Amino acid sequence: MPFRFTAAQPPAPTRRPIRRILHGDVRIDDYHWLRNREDPQVIAYLEAENAYAAEVMRDAEPLQEALFQEMRGRIQETDSTAPVQDGGYWYYRRTVAGLDYPIYCRRAHSLEGEEEILLDVNELAAGHAFCEVGEFAVSPDHSLLAYALDRKGDEAFTIFVKDLRTGELLPDRIEGAYYGLEWGNDNATIFYTTLDHAHRPDALWRHRLGSAQANDVLLWREPDERFFVNLYKTRSRRFIVLHLHSNMTSEARVLDADAPDASLRLIEPRRRGHEYFVEHRGDRFYVLSNDGAQDFRVLTAPVETPDMAAWRELIPETPGVWIERIALFQDHLALFEWANGGKRVRVVQLAPAQPEVVDAHVVAFGEESYAVDPDENPIFDTTVLRLRYSSLKTPETIYAYDMAQRTLQMLKQEEIKGYDPDAYETQRLWATAPDGEQVPISLVHRKGIALDGGHPCLLYGYGAYGASSEPSFRANRLSLLERGFLFAIAHVRGGSEKGRAWYLNGKLLHKKNTFTDFIAAAETLIAQGYTSPERLTILGRSAGGLLMGAVVNMRPDLFAGVIAEVPFVDVLNTMLDPTLPLTVIEYEEWGDPADPEYYAYMRTYSPYDNIEPKAYPPILATAGLNDPRVSYWEPAKFVAKLRCIKTDDNVALLKTNMAAGHGGASGRYEALRETAFEYAFLLKVVGLV
Structure with a gap:
């Protein structure tokens, strides 16, 4: 059934063509002017698009309200x-x-x-359309609280310090901070990071309570624009770690948290392609490294002489099993690993005060496919590992896992009112990519469905930066499942679900594997009778929005509707502008188009540059006006050009949150309304309205 919509006419932004020539290739960009947010015409255009989207969806307003109320009705609103x-x-x-x-x-x-x-946070948010607490750090003696606050959505924070004994705010204010906030063990020193002109975290600072920010000590400024400055404290609470990283290289320096005025010490100099992460136990550093191990291994080094010459292997690499992260305890080491499309937790028992393996085991969960990550684990000397677990049908559950006794204790499970998990089943399917690779698909649906191709389906994908798409639970998704939808995740290359090679074969000059993997997953769902092109919808956000733009250009006939949330779709123009946030560091993910080979490759898939005069399915693109990661003009330009070129009458909608950034609305109820709008769009395109 076709998408039903009003006869309202969409906005038609003025075309102001500029001509670009690089490597002998000519491109015309009609909508470059939309980048100027100071131009009143730009804001007027975005507001006109919002009004048009609301008008198109006006007949679905009762449905949106019903979706909002049922999603709200499932959650335990008063909870802890x-x-x-x-x-x-x-x-x-x-x-x-x-x-x-x-x-x-x-x-x-x-x-x-x-x-x-x-x-x-409700008090902090009063009078503001957006409010996010980015960091929350209690001092070691638990008397003070440092927190970072963003009221615009641009991820530039102000740090405040509260005296928990009196309830009063201290006069200290730190402006322009980013994520990363740690206390020295003297309870009087704060370490934090700040942003440069391109919104890159480039500096580490030391602040003494009671002093002005102008007097803070600069400990590190990173001159290489490919590198981000990150900050964390080892789980032992002994060291502050300055972690410098690009998309394929890292370097760590440490500072004794007991001596916060001390200098940083280098662990191992950066070497292109070498990634490593440092933790601490006793007289040793524990290093997660890909040196000589594509899927990473764990090594140790003396605290006094931590350079690579002293590194000794503790946990060898298992090819095809990517160690995503580690959690170190006094007598145990937990490894969070990906292999063959699934996640697992491996626990290693360590010899007392020695870097030696005594025993190892894999934590047993009751489901084949699930999502699991470490929860808050502030205590170092304990046998208890807190885990955050869910699956496509199991609500989020907090477990206390005793690593010595190998027992799981449920601490809390998310309460979903009216939900029966036994009414649903999860499956793992495999799609064959054009080059023969097997692409995992995670799937959830009501039990007992007929494989007759008649079911609506939402297929999700991401596939970038090595980030794996975990098959986790989302209560809001039940509003689709209860209406007969299937939900699937395509674990495409660009993630690390099948080991680090799965990532490497989905980036740079292999990026198009991400797109063909996703198309193969869609074709498999159709071929096996789970859905049909008339009922298959797709969704991705950020780099997953690039995936949406690419596959809809390649196979628009395959999909009934597309949602691209804050999508990275103007790839060439963005990657050719080093003044934009993230561009330079992204060269190691997508390539530098100043190089003719990378330019030519990007030119073949950049969604904005590959829109063609053909029929496209209905598309909804979202944006955040204050988004520092994917600028609002990328989806705005994409929608404007798409409407101008495509040959069909299907809608292309642009919905911009004028008060938020990359993550959308900060308040939980407004976030539910954004989801209700998107779900109503999906239900309309498959004819369930």
Whole structure:
């Protein structure tokens, strides 16, 4: 059934062509002017697009409200997280029905102690359309709280410090900060990072409480624009780590947290292609490294002489099993690994005070396909590993896993009102890519469906930066599943679900494998009777939005509708502009188009540059006006050009959040309304409205 929409006419932005020539190739960009957000015509255009999208979806407003109410009705609106014990306190966050934001709390000594409210984000958000707490760090003696606040969505934070004994804010203010905030062990020193003109975290600073930001000490400024400055504290709480990383190279320097005025010490100089991550236990650093190990291995080095000459292997590489991250404890090491399309947790018992393996095992869960990550684990000397677990049909569950006893204890499971997981089943399918590679597909649907091709389906994909798409639970998704939708994830190349080679074969000059893998997954779902082209919808965000733009250019006949959230679709223009946030660091992911070979390759798939005069399915693109990662003009230009060139009458919608950034609305209720709008769009394109 075709998409039903009003007769409203879409906005038609003025075409102001500019001619670009590079490597002998000529490109005409009619909508370059949309980059100027200071131009009132640009804002007027975005607002006109929002009004048009609302008009097109006006007949679905009752459905949007119904979707919002049912999604809201499933969640436990007044709820709290599983408390985490740390330093004589139990820390947790709670929500209150009708309030958008969490309230950070703690209780002293036991869970029966009196509640102390540390930070009520609802109060901070009052009068603001957007509010995000990016960092929340309690001092080692638990008397002070440092937190980072963003009220625009551009991920540039202001750091505040609160005295938890008096409830008063200290006069300290740190502007222009980024993610990364750690305390020195003296309870008087804060380490933080700041952004450069291109919105790249490039500097590490030391701040003494009571002093002005102008007096802060610069510990590191990274001159190489390919590298980000990152900051963390080892789980032992002994070292502050400056982690410098590009998309394929890293370097670490450490500072003794007990001596916060000390200098940084280099672990191992950067070497192109060498990635490593440092943790600490006893008199050793533990290093997760890809040196001589594409899928990474774990080595150790003496604290006093930590350079590579002293590294000794502790956990060897297992080819095809990518170690994504490690969590180190006093007597155990937990490895979070990907292999053959699935995630697992491997626990290694370590000899007391020695870098030696005593035993190892894999944590057993009751499902074949699932998502699992470390939860908050502030205590170092413990046998308990807190895990955050879910699957496509199992709500998020917090487990306490005793690594010595090998027992799982459920601490809390997300309560989903009216939901019966036994009414659904999950499956793992395999699609054959054009080059013969087997692409995993994770799938959930109601039990007992007939494979007659008649089911609507939403297929999700990402496929970039080595980030794997975990088959996790989302309560909102039930609004589709209950209406007969199937939900599937295509674990395409560009992620690391089948080891690091899966990532390497989906980047740079292999990027188009990501797109053909996704198309193969779509064709497999159709061929096996799960859905049909008239009922198959697709969704991706950010780099996954690039995937959406590429595959709809390649195979528009295969899809009934497309949602591209904050999509990276203007690839060539963005990668040719080093003044934009992220561009230079992205060269190692996509290539530098100043090189003719990379330019020619990008030219073949850049969605904005490959729109053709042919029929396209209905498309909804979203944007955030303050987005520092994917600029709002990328989806705006894509939609404008698409409408101008395509030959069909299907709608192309642009919906811009004028008060937010890359992540969309910050308040939980407004975020539900954004989801309700998108789900209503999907239900319309498959004829279920």
